[in-house]
Amino acid sequence: MSKMRVVQVSRANGPLEQVERPIPEPGPGSVRVRVEACGICHSDSFVKEGTFPGVEHPRIPGHEVAGTIDAVGAGVAGWKRGDAVGVGWYAGHCGRCDSCRRGDFATCQVAPEATGITRDGGYAEYMLANAVALARIPEGMSTLEAAPLMCAGITTYNSLRNSGARPGDLVAVLGIGGLGHLAVQFAARMGHETVAIARGREKEPLARELGARHYVDSEKQDPSAELLKLGGAKVVLATVTNGKAMTAALGGLGVDGKFVVLGAADTPLQVPAILLISGRRSVAGWPSGTSIDSQDTLAFAARTGVRSMNEVFPFKHAAEAYDRMMSGKARFRVVLTTGG
Ligand SMILES: NC(=O)c1ccc[n+]([C@@H]2O[C@H](COP(=O)([O-])OP(=O)(O)OC[C@H]3O[C@@H](n4cnc5c(N)ncnc54)[C@H](OP(=O)(O)O)[C@@H]3O)[C@@H](O)[C@H]2O)c1
Ligand SMILES: [Zn+2]
Numbered sequence: 069m070s071k072m073r074v075v076q077v078s079r080a081n082g083p084l085e086q087v088e089r090p091i092p093e094p095g096p097g098s099v100r101v102r103v104e105a106c107g108i109c110h111s112d113s114f115v116k117e118g119t120f121p122g123v124e125h126p127r128i129p130g131h132e133v134a135g136t137i138d139a140v141g142a143g144v145a146g147w148k149r150g151d152a153v154g155v156g157w158y159a160g161h162c163g164r165c166d167s168c169r170r171g172d173f174a175t176c177q178v179a180p181e182a183t184g185i186t187r188d189g190g191y192a193e194y195m196l197a198n199a200v201a202l203a204r205i206p207e208g209m210s211t212l213e214a215a216p217l218m219c220a221g222i223t224t225y226n227s228l229r230n231s232g233a234r235p236g237d238l239v240a241v242l243g244i245g246g247l248g249h250l251a252v253q254f255a256a257r258m259g260h261e262t263v264a265i266a267r268g269r270e271k272e273p274l275a276r277e278l279g280a281r282h283y284v285d286s287e288k289q290d291p292s293a294e295l296l297k298l299g300g301a302k303v304v305l306a307t308v309t310n311g312k313a314m315t316a317a318l319g320g321l322g323v324d325g326k327f328v329v330l331g332a333a334d335t336p337l338q339v340p341a342i343l344l345i346s347g348r349r350s351v352a353g354w355p356s357g358t359s360i361d362s363q364d365t366l367a368f369a370a371r372t373g374v375r376s377m378n379e380v381f382p383f384k385h386a387a388e389a390y391d392r393m394m395s396g397k398a399r400f401r402v403v404l405t406t407g408g
Contacts, residue, residue, distance in 0.1 A: 165177040303327075
């Protein structure tokens with residue numbers, strides 16, 4: 069049987085290690101994807117550390133997958149060998165049960181599966197994907213460009229388009245990393261007055277290039293006070309990994325403002341009740357979205373020129389690439405490629 073190279077985590081907190089595995093055959097309803105690029109999301113740390121509910125080891129991480137369909141299982145309609153596709157977090161959900169119709173894909177009653185978490189993901193030369201999880205990559209967009217859009221992209225695009233913010237509204241992006249640098253681009257392209265908030269001034273020129281009209285250095289300035297000076301944010305998209313950093317920006321919401329929690333913060337947010345009550349403010353979370361949301365993200369990005377800025381690592385250097393992401397120094401997404 070032919071073999072493929074994969075990078076797996078064999079046990080919680082174990083290293084990322086390259087091993088060989090048999091190339092899997094797609095079952096009914098599934099396709100095999102020849103992976104070309106896979107982004108490294110900060111959420112991959114939950115797989116590596118074994119902290120995400122349902123994660124078992126050994127596991128191949130990676131839920132920002134882009135490649136081409138290589139084999140098609142029985143009963144798959146609409147997809148063929150050679151199609152360029154992306155696969156995101158929700159690898160398996162039926163889209164029709166009560167949970168899915170509520171948008172609660174994680175508890176899909178038919179096949180609740182998460183790519184790179186409860187099933188193997190894209191740090192591999194080949195990967196199986198449920199056909200329901202596929203998003204079509206538009207003409208003119210490379211798999212390298214598409215990969216980070218499958219989580220960092222969809223999560224920011226989809227949360228923003230569902231946030232209630234309208235063109236012209238003040239939208240702040242808290243944290244300019246993999247998610248944040250895409251959020252700035254999406255917010256600017258959607259016509260929002262966009263504020264980037266990050267630690268230090270080093271990211272300011274890039275953030276402005278990406279479309280931020282205002283920049284706040286959260287180390288030297290008070291993010292809440294700065295947002296209030298600008299009239300108060302209609303939406304804050306919080307992509308940081310830290311609850312204290314989120315709490316520091318909460319007070320920057322305007323009347324009817326919404327604080328959208330995207331970052332899986334390691335410490336709790338502190339939310340003063342009076343802040344919520346007095347201006348009808350709210351705090352809400354948002355999980356990425358379905359494959360059709362991914363496809364919308366890709367299409368919007370292709371049309372408007374939103375692109376992830378990537379640091380590319382060959383697949384065999386996955387461990388080094390992962391450390392680069394965790395260091396916070398990457399500008400801005402680390403992506404693995406399988407060529408070579
Ligand atoms: N909701 C979802 O569906 C979803 C999807 C994907 C990812 N996530 C989560 O979103 C978060 C961001 O993911 P990512 O891939 O964009 O990560 P990333 O590229 O590593 O960026 C991390 C961000 O967190 C900020 N940060 C890190 N440590 C911090 C600290 N001690 N204090 C304040 N800020 C800190 C950095 O802010 P600066 O820019 O200021 O340096 C940076 O912008 C992660 O928690 C990830 O698990 C959620
Ligand atoms: Zn992710």
